[in-house]
Amino acid sequence: MIIEAAIVIASLFAHPAPAPKATCHAGTVSYKFVGTVGTSFRYSGKQYAVPSAGSIELAGHGDSSNYQVEGKQLPLDVWPIDGFGTRTVSLPTEHADAAPTTTLTAIETSVN
Numbered sequence: 001m002i003i004e005a006a007i008v009i010a011s012l013f014a015h016p017a018p019a020p021k022a023t024c025h026a027g028t029v030s031y032k033f034v035g036t037v038g039t040s041f042r043y044s045g046k047q048y049a050v051p052s053a054g055s056i057e058l059a060g061h062g063d064s065s066n067y068q069v070e071g072k073q074l075p076l077d078v079w080p081i082d083g084f085g086t087r088t089v090s091l092p093t094e095h096a097d098a099a100p101t102t103t104l105t106a107i108e109t110s111v112n
Helices: 002-013 104-111
Strands: 030-034 040-043 046-049 055-059 066-069 072-075 086-090
16 A cells, blocks of 8 residues: 555656657758759759759758859758758749840730
8 A cells, every 4th residue: 555655646746758859860961942943053063953843852962062053152051941851942033134035016916
């Protein structure tokens, strides 16, 4: 009876252990490049283009902390990282120096 009482009292004062927090990796595992289909960029010395799915996920390389798009070298570690170590990188959707796709003549022709 004394042992049963001791077990009950001990269980009243015991605190449950906190639930473990899942962590896949301490750093970046992969990069998910998201953008307009066909947008090209360079990562880890190779040229890639966004496929029809709208994104491409590439394994992270410890020595590659930059990517290139439109001739500009940009850092990767500024993008948010999720709990599984993936950083989602948004590629530009428009070229700043690109000519407009419609002209006044084309608009006038389509209206008439």
